[in-house]
Amino acid sequence: MALSMNTLELQKLRRILAKVDSYAKTMKKLSDGQLKDKTSFFKKLLKKGASLDDILPEAFAVVREADRRVLGMFPFDTQVLAGIVLHQGNVAEMKTGEGKTLSATMPLYLNALTEESTILVTTNEYLAMRDAKEMGRVYRWLGLTVACGVVNDPSVKLKPEDKKKIYASDIVYTTNSAVGFDYLLDNLADSAAEKYMRPFGYVIVDEADAVLLDSAQMPLIISGAPRVQSNMYKLADNFVQLLTENVEYRMDEEKKNVWLTHAGIDEAEHYFSLENLYDGTHTELVRQLELALRAHTLFENGKNYVVENGEVKLLDAQNGRILEMTKLQSGQHQALEAREDVELTPDMRAMTSITYQNLFRMFKKIGGMTGTAKTAEDEFIETYYMKVVQIPTNKPVIRKDFPDEIYTTLPEKILASMQLVRQLHEKGQPILLVTASVEISEIYSELLLHERIPHNVLNAYNAAKEAEIIAEAGQRGRVTVATSMAGRGTDIKLGKGMAKLGGLAVIGTEKMANERIELQLRGRSGRQGDPGMSKFFVSFEDELVIKYGARWMHTFYEKHKNFALDKPQKLTSFRVRKAIQRAQKYSDSSGVQQRKSTLEFDESVRVQRELVYKQRNNLIRQTDECKYDISQLFEKYIEKFIQKNKILTSVKVSRFVFDNLSYKYSGLPAETDCSEPKKMRALLLEICRKELNEKKIKLIDKKEISRFYRLSLLKAIDDCWIEEVDNLQQLRTVVSSRQYAQRNPIFEYHREAAHSFKKMKRNIQKQAVQNLLLSTVLENEDGTRSIYFS
Numbered sequence: 178m179a180l181s182m183n184t185l186e187l188q189k190l191r192r193i194l195a196k197v198d199s200y201a202k203t204m205k206k207l208s209d210g211q212l213k214d215k216t217s218f219f220k221k222l223l224k225k226g227a228s229l230d231d232i233l234p235e236a237f238a239v240v241r242e243a244d245r246r247v248l249g250m251f252p253f254d255t256q257v258l259a260g261i262v263l264h265q266g267n268v269a270e271m272k273t274g275e276g277k278t279l280s281a282t283m284p285l286y287l288n289a290l291t292e293e294s295t296i297l298v299t300t301n302e303y304l305a306m307r308d309a310k311e312m313g314r315v316y317r318w319l320g321l322t323v324a325c326g327v328v329n330d331p332s333v334k335l336k337p338e339d340k341k342k343i344y345a346s347d348i349v350y351t352t353n354s355a356v357g358f359d360y361l362l363d364n365l366a367d368s369a370a371e372k373y374m375r376p377f378g379y380v381i382v383d384e385a386d387a388v389l390l391d392s393a394q395m396p397l398i399i400s401g402a403p404r405v406q407s408n409m410y411k412l413a414d415n416f417v418q419l420l421t422e423n424v425e426y427r428m429d430e431e432k433k434n435v436w437l438t439h440a441g442i443d444e445a446e447h448y449f450s451l452e453n454l455y456d457g458t459h460t461e462l463v464r465q466l467e468l469a470l471r472a473h474t475l476f477e478n479g480k481n482y483v484v485e486n487g488e489v490k491l492l493d494a495q496n497g498r499i500l501e502m503t504k505l506q507s508g509q510h511q512a513l514e515a516r517e518d519v520e521l522t523p524d525m526r527a528m529t530s531i532t533y534q535n536l537f538r539m540f541k542k543i544g545g546m547t548g549t550a551k552t553a554e555d556e557f558i559e560t561y562y563m564k565v566v567q568i569p570t571n572k573p574v575i576r577k578d579f580p581d582e583i584y585t586t587l588p589e590k591i592l593a594s595m596q597l598v599r600q601l602h603e604k605g606q607p608i609l610l611v612t613a614s615v616e617i618s619e620i621y622s623e624l625l626l627h628e629r630i631p632h633n634v635l636n637a638y639n640a641a642k643e644a645e646i647i648a649e650a651g652q653r654g655r656v657t658v659a660t661s662m663a664g665r666g667t668d669i670k671l672g673k674g675m676a677k678l679g680g681l682a683v684i685g686t687e688k689m690a691n692e693r694i695e696l697q698l699r700g701r702s703g704r705q706g707d708p709g710m711s712k713f714f715v716s717f718e719d720e721l722v723i724k725y726g727a728r729w730m731h732t733f734y735e736k737h738k739n740f741a742l743d744k745p746q747k748l749t750s751f752r753v754r755k756a757i758q759r760a761q762k763y764s765d766s767s768g769v770q771q772r773k774s775t776l777e778f779d780e781s782v783r784v785q786r787e788l789v790y791k792q793r794n795n796l797i798r799q800t801d802e803c804k805y806d807i808s809q810l811f812e813k814y815i816e817k818f819i820q821k822n823k824i825l826t827s828v829k830v831s832r833f834v835f836d837n838l839s840y841k842y843s844g845l846p847a848e849t850d851c852s853e854p855k856k857m858r859a860l861l862l863e864i865c866r867k868e869l870n871e872k873k874i875k876l877i878d879k880k881e882i883s884r885f886y887r888l889s890l891l892k893a894i895d896d897c898w899i900e901e902v903d904n905l906q907q908l909r910t911v912v913s914s915r916q917y918a919q920r921n922p923i924f925e926y927h928r929e930a931a932h933s934f935k936k937m938k939r940n941i942q943k944q945a946v947q948n949l950l951l952s953t954v955l956e957n958e959d960g961t962r963s964i965y966f967s
């Protein structure tokens with residue numbers, strides 16, 4: 178059924194392809210100048226009312242010809258098909274190595290003709306820079322502007338004016354995290370002049386499954402002011418090191434949660450000399466113990482993070498790369514720092530955050546491309562309303578994917594995999610040896626050294642040498658040990674004569690968390706119809722089996738773990754093979770579940786963020802005249818005060834005035850009758866007006882007054898929103914633990930989030946009034962004015 182749907186879809190696409198083809202000859206005959214003139218011609222057609230679909234065949238044909246003239250590559254029919262899918266806002270599944278980069282040139286050019294923002298995001302800086310440079314030549318040749326949204330050196334920070342130039346370009350190549358952070362930062366701007374992003378138009382997401390699905394769990398967060406630092410991190414860390422698994426603490430099967438047992442609680446009470454750890458007075462210690470325990474049991478150095486120059490840096494679970502600007506929240510990062518004995522960094526409050534799903538859903542149209550999407554089609558449809566279309570390969574894939582070799586123990590597996598490496602290396606065949614963590618990549622490196630096999634290592638520690646290592650990886654006799662960094666996007670070109678030797682051999686040293694990661698790794702070989710081979714080695718000690726394997730596998734392992742260390746024993750039974758596959762399926766569906774729950778949790782933040790940003794943007798746009806009704810703001814605020822206080826006394830009113838409306842007020846006149854709300858209302862409003870007028874007089878002109886209004890309101894919104902984001906983040910941790918109390922955490926979360934949003938709105942009103950009335954306007958020496966908020 179699924180296949181025939183795909184065939185139908187392809188039939189429709191082929192009809193469009195035929196139209197693109199029909200222009201090929203004409204385009205070939207055009208001079209360079211005539212071909213370049215097509216850009217302005219298309220723009221005119223669009224302005225006259227033609228649609229993108231109308232001009233697609235000719236525009237694609239123009240880019241195809243330009244690709245040939247500028248890059249020396251003429252997009253294959255299959256690449257044109259993929260280009261159409263991308264333009265239509267769906268996911269093009271192209272087998273690895275089929276040339277996604279070139280396919281994207283056609284839809285990017287077409288959509289950029291609308292003069293709306295057109296962006297291509299990839300998963301890493303290296304690819305963004307490479308493609309902006311390489312493919313950029315074609316767009317420039319055709320008269321469009323191109324920019325790259327990332328820089329080589331992480332210590333170089335782009336300034337708003339640089340970013341403005343970048344985002345103003347017709348086509349931008351960048352990374353998903355750069356767009357995300359830029360979006361968040363752009364929405365912290367105080368004035369329209371500081372904003373640099375254009376409204377989101379069209380985006381092509383490279384490695385769509387990795388970005389749109391797998392990366393969903395880790396929201397992008399911008400941190401602000403530090404929280405008060407606890408001094409208990411080290412103490413808690415020392416304590417948990419004394420504990421033993423299954424005695425003082427226990428973990429769930431998937432190793433996602435850990436908790437103290439009764440024995441563990443007794444131990445803690447004894448260690449910290451407490452009567453009762455859970456009597457409610459030691460909440461900070463309880464939290465610290467939990468963080469320290471998690472740091473020691475759920476995180477692995479070399480897999481989840483690395484320590485570089487005395488800093489704990491997180492690794493992207495999908496591609497093994499360092500996640501810049503990202504830290505674990507709510508003290509978990511500090512607990513890891515304590516575990517690694519490096520200097521503790523301050524725990525920052527989250528100022529604003531967004532998940533990738535919600536970021537990309539803001540674009541008018543998304544096209545996705547990847548080698549692996551079909552198995553996740555339901556998730557694509559459900560989350561983004563995107564279909565997945567499988568594009569046939571240009572040439573048949575002749576790579577041999579061998580079945581997994583399965584062993585009981587880790588040493589057996591290592592021995593067997595090293596044997597294969599030796600055997601292939603002797604022939605001179607290039608080898609890519611992939612591992613699931615930095616640590617294992619280093620173990621293999623040592624083994625190879627021991628065997629005197631020269632090799633390169635590519636992991637998070639030497640990402641800088643990536644281009645160099647990849648350039649050599651397909652040459653005779655090369656052995657490259659790499660983490661999943663050498664997965665997606667890595668284009669290994671075969672050296673001379675290597676096809677005859679069998680092409681690149683991909684050897685996996687561990688079963689990966691899902692099938693897609695594995696397919697991506699195999700796909701480094703057999704590109705563009707080249708020969709190649711791939712094989713994965715598995716043992717019952719692999720993380721995947723430990724976490725997701727059937728119970729009998731653990732019993733089997735315990736029984737057989739001491740046998741046959743010197744001579745690896747392959748396990749070939751159908752039952753074992755099936756069980757390994759099933760473990761991988763479980764692991765994958767556990768990922769799907771987690772992503773769904775992240776999305777559900779994020780829904781409240783999304784709704785709130787959209788409302789807040791809308792209000793912010795409205796204000797920012799009012800540069801000349803602030804249209805916000807200030808008098809109404811005062812009236813509402815005063816009304817609320819009066820409603821809340823059924824009996825008004827002179828003390829209460831004076832306090833209210835002093836806290837909110839004016840510092841100058843020295844108390845109500847003795848004869849004031851506070852019991853009369855109407856009179857009170859008038860009196861308080863008069864105070865507001867007077868106070869505001871005094872400020873207005875100090876400001877030079879209407880424009881400055883409106884700037885003062887704008888800043889007062891923006892500051893109120895921002896301060897309260899920061900508080901709210903932080904609140905929601907904390908709330909999530911709290912409700913997650915209620916899961917154990919048989920409640921529906923998501924329902925509770927939304928309920929409490931709605932409640933806290935209402936509270937935030939009240940606070941914004943309050944702070945806006947205070948900012949307007951209690952701030953100070955001072956004249957500077959040069960005649961300009963500065964505003965100081967209290």
Ligand SMILES: Nc1ncnc2c1ncn2[C@@H]1O[C@H](COP(=O)(O)OP(=O)(O)OP(=O)(O)O)[C@@H](O)[C@H]1O
Pocket residue numbers: 250251252253256271272273274275276277278279547548665666667668700701704705
């Ligand atoms: N039409 C073409 N003519 C000639 N060479 C091409 C063509 N299209 C792509 N190539 C070459 O094929 C190789 C693979 O391209 P690319 O890296 O874009 O593949 P990919 O689909 O992105 O792979 P992956 O899925 O692994 O990221 C590159 O070396 C590229 O130059």
